[in-house]
Amino acid sequence: VRACAVRDLRALEAVYDRWHRPVLGLLLRMLDDRGHAEDILQEVFYEFWRTAAAGPLEHVVLPNWLFRRARHRAIDLVRQQGVRARTAATLASFAPELGDDPAEDAWLRLRNQEVRRALLALPDDERRVLTLCYFGGLTQSEVAAATGAPLGTVKTRARRGLQRLEAALRGEAWTERQLEERTRHG
Amino acid sequence: MVDRARACAEWEAALPLQALGALEGEEARNVTDHVRQCPACAQRVRDFEAAADSLAFAVPAATASAGVRIELLRRAAEPQPARRPASIWLRPLRVPAWAGAVAAALLVAVPAASAAAILNEHATAQRQGARLTALERQVASPLPDRSLAARVVSLPGSAAAPTAAGELAWYPSLGQVALAVHRLPPASAGRSYQAWLLRDKEWVSLGMLVTNAAGEGRLLVPLPATLAAYDAFWLSEEPVGGSAQPNGPKIIVKRFA
Numbered sequence: 001v002r003a004c005a006v007r008d009l010r011a012l013e014a015v016y017d018r019w020h021r022p023v024l025g026l027l028l029r030m031l032d033d034r035g036h037a038e039d040i041l042q043e044v045f046y047e048f049w050r051t052a053a054a055g056p057l058e059h060v061v062l063p064n065w066l067f068r069r070a071r072h073r074a075i076d077l078v079r080q081q082g083v084r085a086r087t088a089a090t091l092a093s094f095a096p097e098l099g100d101d102p103a104e105d106a107w108l109r110l111r112n113q114e115v116r117r118a119l120l121a122l123p124d125d126e127r128r129v130l131t132l133c134y135f136g137g138l139t140q141s142e143v144a145a146a147t148g149a150p151l152g153t154v155k156t157r158a159r160r161g162l163q164r165l166e167a168a169l170r171g172e173a174w175t176e177r178q179l180e181e182r183t184r185h186g
Numbered sequence: 187m188v189d190r191a192r193a194c195a196e197w198e199a200a201l202p203l204q205a206l207g208a209l210e211g212e213e214a215r216n217v218t219d220h221v222r223q224c225p226a227c228a229q230r231v232r233d234f235e236a237a238a239d240s241l242a243f244a245v246p247a248a249t250a251s252a253g254v255r256i257e258l259l260r261r262a263a264e265p266q267p268a269r270r271p272a273s274i275w276l277r278p279l280r281v282p283a284w285a286g287a288v289a290a291a292l293l294v295a296v297p298a299a300s301a302a303a304i305l306n307e308h309a310t311a312q313r314q315g316a317r318l319t320a321l322e323r324q325v326a327s328p329l330p331d332r333s334l335a336a337r338v339v340s341l342p343g344s345a346a347a348p349t350a351a352g353e354l355a356w357y358p359s360l361g362q363v364a365l366a367v368h369r370l371p372p373a374s375a376g377r378s379y380q381a382w383l384l385r386d387k388e389w390v391s392l393g394m395l396v397t398n399a400a401g402e403g404r405l406l407v408p409l410p411a412t413l414a415a416y417d418a419f420w421l422s423e424e425p426v427g428g429s430a431q432p433n434g435p436k437i438i439v440k441r442f443a
Contacts, residue, residue, distance in 0.1 A: 006406055007362060012262050016255060021247035029245040042254050042261075049262045064239040071242075075207070108247055115243040133206040134241045140208045152199075159202040166237035 004052035012049050023070050029135045030074045040073045075137035118168035126161035193220050205234030337413050347371055347437045356413035363409040370401035378426045384418040389431040
């Protein structure tokens with residue numbers, strides 16, 4: 001990031017080569033159109049290049065910053081320009097699969113396995129809410145309509161899903177009681 | 187405190203959906219306002235966001251078409267938009283440790299001349315023995331690889347600063363010019379160094395040059411035209427706010443062949 005801040009093109013190449021594949025994976029999960037996904041991919045990395053030059057990216061977690069920008073742009077594209085997204089039905093039945101691309105680097109493959117395992121371990125209704133919100137970019141009302149659950153239930157499922165996910169990625173498995181206590185005490 | 191605690195309780199259930207960007211309308215605005223004022227809830231949103239970010243890794247990665255990379259690098263290599271000479275802009279400087287958090291907030295947003303003015307004041311303290319660690323890091327931070335430069339010009343010191351020396355490197359792919367100078371004497375009280383290019387008898391300021399205790403300084407600034415379009419480089423000592431043209435002592439003068 002620091003080298004990109006002084007406009008070192010080789011640093012941009014390194015960042016792109018390291019991170020473009022998971023970012024494109026996310027975009028392809030959100031949009032039903034590879035052309036739009038690749039357009040956003042290029043815009044996100046160009047935005048990164050320009051933002052790094054202005055200096056405020058030194059302390060960000062780089063993949064998280066890239067994912068968030070990609071996701072926001074994809075959601076904007078769907079909401080404002082009517083670009084076709086994955087349907088709620090497709091997303092709701094989403095079962096994360098493991099990439100089998102031999103070009104996948106080892107770290108990415110391990111991370112994919114770890115998160116996929118954590119996501120699959122969630123109760124179906126919690127996974128469905130997270131999937132619709134995160135990959136589908138649906139609002140809580142849209143999730144409520146897609147799942148037939150009241151808004152309060154959508155909120156509860158989102159909270160529990162994220163808490164369980166966070167715990168699972170830390171190697172913990174929380175009981176219902178622990179989730180309630182964490183909710184009460186912050 | 188009671189009000190804030192009540193607000194925390196009211197919006198607690200919405201924080202995960204805030205992190206997922208799934209709130210709407212008035213509720214989204216209310217939660218955003220509350221989170222802005224409540225460090226505890228802001229931290230909870232960040233925790234939920236971190237968990238949500240991990241979801242991106244749940245899907246298989248995919249390789250983009252080669253054209254995406256090519257087009258990205260082509261755009262990134264384009265020069266900065268042309269600017270009028272008077273508005274050539276110096277990249278914001280990293281803040282010296284002794285400048286403190288308040289100065290940091292100011293420095294990242296102020297123009298070059300103002301930044302130099304603030305830093306020059308602190309340079310006095312530095313000469314009195316204060317450590318200049320952050321500024322030294324900034325001065326020492328790498329400029330773009332010299333091998334990428336299309337032209338590198340050596341800069342000798344003048345009679346006013348015989349030990350000074352430096353280099354000017356022009357990067358057409360970046361649309362920028364880098365200046366690295368060392369062994370500069372401390373600027374006089376209330377004055378600082380200003381770098382210039384001369385073109386058709388017109389002076390173009392490259393910005394104020396901040397130096398560390400060793401007399402080292404660096405600049406990286408946009409340069410729309412090629413270096414060959416200019417006739418000479420000057421480094422002069424000017425009032426800390428900068429001058430419209432060089433009036434003070436000439437520290438480095440280099441005429442281009």
